[in-house]
Amino acid sequence: MKKESGGSALIRALADENVDLLFGYPGGAALHIYDAIYQQNKVQHILVRHEQAAVHAADGYARATGKVGTVLVTSGPGATNAITGIATAYMDSIPLVVISGQVASHLIGTDAFQETDMMGISRPIVKHSFLIQSPEEIPEVVKKAFIIAKTGKPGPVVIDVPKDMTDPNHLFDYQYPKDIKMRSYSVPSEVEVSKIEEAVSLLEKAKKPVLYAGGGIIQGNASEELKKLAKIMNAPVTNTLMGLGAFPATHENFIGMLGMHGTYEANMAMHEADLIFALGSRFDDRTTNNPQKYSLNAKKIHLDCDYGSIEKIINVDVSLNGDAKKILNQILNKIDQKNIDKASIDLWNNEILNWRETHGLNHDLLDKKFHQKQILPQQVIQSLYKSTNGKAFITSDVGQHQMFAAQYYKFDEPRKWINSGGLGTMGFGLPSAMGVKFAFPDEDVVCVTGEGSIQMCIQELSTCMQYGLPVKIINLNNRALGMVKQWQDMQYGGRYSSILYEDSLPDFVKLAESYGHVGMKVEDIGELEERMDECISMKDKLVFMDVYVDPDEHVYPMLEAGGNMSEMRVSKTKKTF
Amino acid sequence: MSHISILMENQPGALSRVVGLFSQRGYNIDSLSVAPTNDSSLSRLTMVVKEEESVISQILKQLNKVIDVVEVQNLSDVESVSLEIAIVKLKITEKEASKIIESAFPIVGEIINHKDEFVMIKLIGSNHEVDDFLLSLNKQKFLEVTRSGLLGMGTGENFLISESETTIEY
Numbered sequence: 249m250k251k252e253s254g255g256s257a258l259i260r261a262l263a264d265e266n267v268d269l270l271f272g273y274p275g276g277a278a279l280h281i282y283d284a285i286y287q288q289n290k291v292q293h294i295l296v297r298h299e300q301a302a303v304h305a306a307d308g309y310a311r312a313t314g315k316v317g318t319v320l321v322t323s324g325p326g327a328t329n330a331i332t333g334i335a336t337a338y339m340d341s342i343p344l345v346v347i348s349g350q351v352a353s354h355l356i357g358t359d360a361f362q363e364t365d366m367m368g369i370s371r372p373i374v375k376h377s378f379l380i381q382s383p384e385e386i387p388e389v390v391k392k393a394f395i396i397a398k399t400g401k402p403g404p405v406v407i408d409v410p411k412d413m414t415d416p417n418h419l420f421d422y423q424y425p426k427d428i429k430m431r432s433y434s435v436p437s438e439v440e441v442s443k444i445e446e447a448v449s450l451l452e453k454a455k456k457p458v459l460y461a462g463g464g465i466i467q468g469n470a471s472e473e474l475k476k477l478a479k480i481m482n483a484p485v486t487n488t489l490m491g492l493g494a495f496p497a498t499h500e501n502f503i504g505m506l507g508m509h510g511t512y513e514a515n516m517a518m519h520e521a522d523l524i525f526a527l528g529s530r531f532d533d534r535t536t537n538n539p540q541k542y543s544l545n546a547k548k549i550h551l552d553c554d555y556g557s558i559e560k561i562i563n564v565d566v567s568l569n570g571d572a573k574k575i576l577n578q579i580l581n582k583i584d585q586k587n588i589d590k591a592s593i594d595l596w597n598n599e600i601l602n603w604r605e606t607h608g609l610n611h612d613l614l615d616k617k618f619h620q621k622q623i624l625p626q627q628v629i630q631s632l633y634k635s636t637n638g639k640a641f642i643t644s645d646v647g648q649h650q651m652f653a654a655q656y657y658k659f660d661e662p663r664k665w666i667n668s669g670g671l672g673t674m675g676f677g678l679p680s681a682m683g684v685k686f687a688f689p690d691e692d693v694v695c696v697t698g699e700g701s702i703q704m705c706i707q708e709l710s711t712c713m714q715y716g717l718p719v720k721i722i723n724l725n726n727r728a729l730g731m732v733k734q735w736q737d738m739q740y741g742g743r744y745s746s747i748l749y750e751d752s753l754p755d756f757v758k759l760a761e762s763y764g765h766v767g768m769k770v771e772d773i774g775e776l777e778e779r780m781d782e783c784i785s786m787k788d789k790l791v792f793m794d795v796y797v798d799p800d801e802h803v804y805p806m807l808e809a810g811g812n813m814s815e816m817r818v819s820k821t822k823k824t825f
Numbered sequence: 826m827s828h829i830s831i832l833m834e835n836q837p838g839a840l841s842r843v844v845g846l847f848s849q850r851g852y853n854i855d856s857l858s859v860a861p862t863n864d865s866s867l868s869r870l871t872m873v874v875k876e877e878e879s880v881i882s883q884i885l886k887q888l889n890k891v892i893d894v895v896e897v898q899n900l901s902d903v904e905s906v907s908l909e910i911a912i913v914k915l916k917i918t919e920k921e922a923s924k925i926i927e928s929a930f931p932i933v934g935e936i937i938n939h940k941d942e943f944v945m946i947k948l949i950g951s952n953h954e955v956d957d958f959l960l961s962l963n964k965q966k967f968l969e970v971t972r973s974g975l976l977g978m979g980t981g982e983n984f985l986i987s988e989s990e991t992t993i994e995y
């Protein structure tokens with residue numbers, strides 16, 4: 249048995265968890281660990297340019313692959329820089345293991361150089377955290393961290409490692425545990441048959457059902473089961489922002505994303521439904537609008553792996569707490585197509601089609617195209633969809649561009665749409681695209697961003713050069729913090745407080761070129777499609793495509809604050825209430 | 826108002842996770858007491874929470890999700906007994922103290938210290954009884970009080986004990 253130090257045991261334990269990539273940034277408290285990395289070749293360390301990007305990259309990797317993403321940072325500023333990334337992963341339930349160096353045990357609490365209470369700072373944004381108290385416990389803690397990160401409702405786990413715990417001179421026998429005993433952690437057990445029966449009976453009785461699927465279906469790998477259920481019932485399906493791709497967007501039963509900027513037909517269907525089946529979605533405020541006025545006539549079934557998400561916001565008739573795939577299979581075994589109210593559901597689907605025809609997504613856009621001069625942001629996404637045959641991994645930042653991407657790129661597969669839905673973290677797009685590209689080097693990976701967001705992690709262009717990551721960056725450049733501007737237009741009388749850059753934007757083409765990448769600027773609608781094709785076809789180059797879009801475009805539909813799900817603005821001049 | 830008993834790992838950080846949950850989600854803790862149990866690897870925590878029914882059920886769920894929490898019991902849902910301990914310091918004579926204690930029935934009191942012109946009384950009773958006792962005291966002579974917060978336990982078979990460890994393979 250080869251002896252290990254705490255530092256080498258840590259890296260060996262990662263290798264035993266089949267970790268191939270570790271995103272990070274070195275510093276004093278982590279140096280023993282970095283030395284251990286140098287002396288092995290199973291775990292490759294990726295040097296980013298800012299710790300926030302390390303966490304986002306690991307996060308993108310985790311979202312695209314379904315595996316646990318791993319991060320290594322040093323104490324103090326390294327740890328605090330990682331916090332935004334950890335919070336981002338926490339809000340979207342992404343499995344990560346984040347290892348932070350810490351000052352030596354005897355210095356903890358003395359305000360030592362680069363000391364920060366990582367356990368304390370990260371506590372509200374982790375699923376769990378560990379402080380290493382003896383080097384010998386490292387393999388077991390790593391095992392526990394991985395199990396906790398990926399089972400049940402996934403989430404980030406922090407391991408804080410004081411420097412003396414990784415002392416290369418302190419050696420011990422290494423053994424990686426096969427299983428772990430934890431009296432205080434369990435994953436949800438089986439759902440009782442009676443509950444499945446109740447759910448099935450509601451599904452069979454429904455005349456106006458909606459299947460409302462979220463990120464839990466993606467994380468729970470239950471898309472196939474969802475498709476089967478939709479088919480048996482011929483029921484309309486809507487996806488949340490986090491759930492895009494859980495159900496194919498080009499499927500005839502798909503009615504678009506719902507919520508704040510959901511489609512008119514999806515929000516109307518939620519309002520008029522007589523049964524809502526929430527699958528791995530959590531009735532987040534962006535998808536319910538006013539909970540007091542939320543879908544009052546609908547019976548509700550809620551399937552979620554997190555018991556705490558059930559009845560947190562909306563009371564339900566049947567709660568199904570557990571693994572999405574398992575529970576859906578139980579339902580599929582019980583449900584009988586003969587009992588479905590086919591005639592009513594056909595009428596219901598027609599009603600939804602009518603809604604789509606009145607205010608569907610392309611409706612207002614088509615109107616506009618005839619007298620437009622500038623490129624509309626929506627057209628850029630449509631062009632991107634065409635050039636990538638709808639098959640690319642799309643990461644995004646936060647703002648109007650994110651909503652346009654969500655609305656207009658039709659995701660047919662899970663794990664292809666990667667965005668910070670819960671925390672809404674500007675700066676997420678580029679580093680998460682790096683993580684995806686590492687995992688899928690042969691696939692198109694595109695970051696849809698805005699000139700505001702991209703500048704929050706633009707330093708990663710350098711990382712992309714170092715590791716040869718030919719991601720594509722589509723910058724919907726509206727010369728403003730567009731989403732904020734939209735709110736200022738609508739609620740603050742157009743008083744543009746601090747959203748403009750006064751001619752200080754960089755020349756993104758030159759910027760990209762200075763890092764050794766390809767830059768492109770597109771201003772003319774006539775050349776959009778051709779340049780997009782050109783951009784996507786440069787398989788081994790990072791291309792930064794700076795597209796000047798109409799700065800006055802708003803995202804619609806938009807739910808009216810405090811209203812119900814049918815109260816929307818559908819354009820600058822039209823509203824439904 | 827709910828009275829919640831929690832069994833949790835006796836580990837550094839565990840208490841702050843439980844307490845942190847309350848501030849993080851905006852719940853109010855009225856009282857809290859915590860100490861190790863007969864199994865030194867476990868701590869038992871009792872808290873009184875003044876929130877509506879729907880919030881309490883959310884609190885119980887969120888507590889169960891905290892990894893260091895082993896078991897949670899809502900004592901308000903089962904038959905249970907509860908009591909509070911308090912120590913009061915008064916500026917009175919021992920004789921006056923004995924009188925106060927006698928008239929305070931049903932609460933059980935006892936003089937536990939007498940130093941200079943100060944007397945300390947130990948009280949054991951329900952938290953209403955302790956409230957009432959404190960209210961009855963002459964404000965000029967009543968100097969300090971410390972209260973344990975409510976302690977409680979389910980009666981009969983309403984145990985709060987750790988189930989056997991679950992082994993997780995992955």
Ligand SMILES: Cc1ncc(C[n+]2csc(CCOP(=O)(O)OP(=O)(O)O)c2C)c(N)n1
Binds near residue numbers: 645648698699728
């Ligand atoms: C880190 C961070 N800071 C602030 C915000 C608030 N915010 C949301 S959208 C937005 C504007 C984003 O601008 P840009 O990236 O140019 O996108 P656009 O809306 O113009 O498409 C801001 C400031 C945020 N989401 N994240």
Ligand SMILES: [Mg+2]
Binds near residue numbers: 647700727
């Ligand atoms: Mg912008």
